[in-house]
Amino acid sequence: MDLGVSITVEARDVAEARRLLDAYVSFDAGPLMEEIAALGESQTRRRISEEKTAPDGTPWAPNRAGTPILTETGQHLLASVAFHSSAEEAVWGAAWEHAHVHQEGVVITAKSAPYLTFFAGGKFISKKSVTIPARPFVGLSEDNRAEIEDLVTDHFGRLR
Numbered sequence: 001m002d003l004g005v006s007i008t009v010e011a012r013d014v015a016e017a018r019r020l021l022d023a024y025v026s027f028d029a030g031p032l033m034e035e036i037a038a039l040g041e042s043q044t045r046r047r048i049s050e051e052k053t054a055p056d057g058t059p060w061a062p063n064r065a066g067t068p069i070l071t072e073t074g075q076h077l078l079a080s081v082a083f084h085s086s087a088e089e090a091v092w093g094a095a096w097e098h099a100h101v102h103q104e105g106v107v108i109t110a111k112s113a114p115y116l117t118f119f120a121g122g123k124f125i126s127k128k129s130v131t132i133p134a135r136p137f138v139g140l141s142e143d144n145r146a147e148i149e150d151l152v153t154d155h156f157g158r159l160r
Contacts, residue, residue, distance in 0.1 A: 024156075030087040032155045037083035037090035039151055043144045044092060047137050048078050055139030065121070070102055070135060077102060077137075093138050105134030 047053065048070050052060050060069050070077050080096035093099070108130045110116045115126040140148070 028087065030085070032152065033085040033087060033090040035151055035155065036148055037085040037092050039148060040090060040092040040140075040144075041081055041083040043140075043147065044081050044094075044138055045078060047141075048081070053141075054134075054136040055141045055144065056136075057141060060135040061133040070137065101132055102135050103138055104136075105132055107131050 047055070052069055054060065063069055063072075065072075076096045077094055077099055080094045080099060081092070082095060083090070083092035085091065094103075108116065109128065115128060116130060117124060117126045119125070
C-alpha cells in the first residue's frame with residue numbers, strides 16, 4: 001500500500017504562492033506565544049475578579065463571611081497572577097505561596113496541639129480541622145479555548 005502526502009497549490013502567480021508559503025515556513029512563534037500567555041493571564045484575572053467559577057463552569061463555594069471570594073486578603077492572589085512565554089511555550093498562573101491552596105483545596109489540622117485556634121467573626125474559635133474548598137482559577141474554559149483559537153487564527157491571518 002502506498003502512503004503519501006500531496007499538496008496542490010493553485011496559483012496564477014507563483015511568486016504570490018511562494019510569498020504566502022515563506023511566511024508560514026519562516027514563522028517565529030515567540031510573539032504568538034506571548035499573545036497567548038498574556039490572554040491566559042487576562043482570562044485568569046477575570047475568573048478571579050469577576051466570574052468566580054472554575055474553568056469547567058462550576059461556581060466556587062461561598063465563604064462563611066459572605067464576602068467576595070479570593071479577593072479579601074489584600075489581593076495577594078490576583079496580584080501574583082503573571083505569565084511567561086518563549087518560542088516553545090505560553091505559561092501563566094499565580095506565584096503567591098498560598099495559591100495552590102485555593103486551586104486544589106486543603107484540610108488544615110493542628111500539628112502540635114489538639115485544636116487549631118484562630119480569631120474570626122469577632123471571637124476565638126477552636127477546631128480540630130478546617131477545610132478550605134478548592135476554588136480552581138487556573139485552567140481553560142470552553143470560552144477561554146475559543147478566545148485563544150480566535151487569537152491564533154487572527155495571528156496567522158496577519159501573516160498573509
